[in-house]
Amino acid sequence: MRKLLLAALAATGLATAAPASAQITLGEAGLTLSPTATVASDYLFRGISQTRSRMAYQGSAELVHSSGFYIGTFISNVRFAGTDARQEIDAFGGYRFAIGPVNLDVGAQGYFYPGFSRAPGVQEMDFYEGYVKGTYEIGPVNLLAAVNVSPNYYGRSGTGVYIEGGADWKTGIWDLTLGARVGHQWIERNPRFGTPDYAWWGISVSRDFVLPVLGNTITASVGYYDTSISRGDCIFGTRQDICGARAVGSLTFKF
Numbered sequence: 153m154r155k156l157l158l159a160a161l162a163a164t165g166l167a168t169a170a171p172a173s174a175q176i177t178l179g180e181a182g183l184t185l186s187p188t189a190t191v192a193s194d195y196l197f198r199g200i201s202q203t204r205s206r207m208a209y210q211g212s213a214e215l216v217h218s219s220g221f222y223i224g225t226f227i228s229n230v231r232f233a234g235t236d237a238r239q240e241i242d243a244f245g246g247y248r249f250a251i252g253p254v255n256l257d258v259g260a261q262g263y264f265y266p267g268f269s270r271a272p273g274v275q276e277m278d279f280y281e282g283y284v285k286g287t288y289e290i291g292p293v294n295l296l297a298a299v300n301v302s303p304n305y306y307g308r309s310g311t312g313v314y315i316e317g318g319a320d321w322k323t324g325i326w327d328l329t330l331g332a333r334v335g336h337q338w339i340e341r342n343p344r345f346g347t348p349d350y351a352w353w354g355i356s357v358s359r360d361f362v363l364p365v366l367g368n369t370i371t372a373s374v375g376y377y378d379t380s381i382s383r384g385d386c387i388f389g390t391r392q393d394i395c396g397a398r399a400v401g402s403l404t405f406k407f
Contacts, residue, residue: 175216176407182218187211192402195228198314198337199352199379200386201394202230202240220248222259230265233392237268237277246283257285263306275307275344281314292322310340331356331375346387347395352379371404 175184188211194201195208202208214224223245230240246259262280285298298316305312316335323330334353339345356375363370378397386395 184216185213186216187213187407188404189407190402190404192400194398194400195230196377196398196400198335199350199354199377199395200347200381201398202228202232204231204233204392204394205398206231216248222246222248232277233387235268235277237265239266240264241266253288255287257283259283275309277306279304279306279312281312292324294320296320305339305345307344307346309342309345312340313338327359329358331358347381348385350379350381350395352377354378369406371406372402373404374399374401376400 175186177184190208190210190212192208192210194205195203195210208228210226210228212224212226214222216222223243225244226240226242228240230237241264242261243264244259244261246257248255248257250256260280260282263278265277268277279302281300281302283298283300285296287297288295296316296318298314300312300314300316302312304310314335314337316333318331318333321330332353332355334351336349336351338349339347342348354375354377356373358371358373361370361372362368376397376399379395381395383393383396386392
């Protein structure tokens with residue numbers, strides 16, 4: 153983790169906002185493909201580590217039609233105490249459109265953990281959500297908001313409702329983008345999920361670099377994140393160090 157953070161800091165001149173993918177045009181059918189590959193010092197999902205503070209190796213791909221419809225996938229290593237889950241594979245799809253100056257995104261996403269073996273006391277892990285996202289640009293600032301709803305959230309914990317807001321600011325200084333996020337997760341059956349309802353927040357800074365020969369882009373980023381979950385309330389009171397404050401660095405290659 154320390155080495156990756158130092159690399160990201162050196163690359164940025166400081167050092168995340170989620171990077172936009174490069175686009176590969178596929179023929180004349182109106183389709184574009186946006187693949188990425190990422191190495192990160194941790195994998196955080198809504199402020200909670202999914203790799204128990206270990207390195208994360210991730211890939212994603214999104215296929216978009218000029219009409220606004222899209223499908224995509226995301227894959228990452230994971231590590232949860234008490235389970236044999238080692239991979240997460242997500243599948244998502246939706247429709248993007250604009251109403252005046254507001255860009256909207258309506259879709260659904262499934263979270264799957266292949267190879268996971270249920271054991272006594274361990275709930276099913278797979279779940280899915282529907283979402284609505286919106287963005288609005290004001291000069292160099294991009295405002296973001298999202299609502300996600302799951303009818304049966306992770307661990308069969310009942311209805312899950314998540315809201316998030318944030319902003320990305322293209323500072324104009326060294327081509328850095330400053331990002332901020334705050335979110336809140338409500339869970340119907342907290343004992344099954346393992347934490348109380350909670351908030352999380354983070355601030356980050358990122359910069360894109362174009363590779364001189366290939367012409368592809370690498371995004372280097374670093375951020376600081378925290379949650380409202382006390383250590384004793386983190387995942388069934390096991391005092392795992394996965395809900396607390398941490399710095400995360402990442403390098404993302406956009407093909």
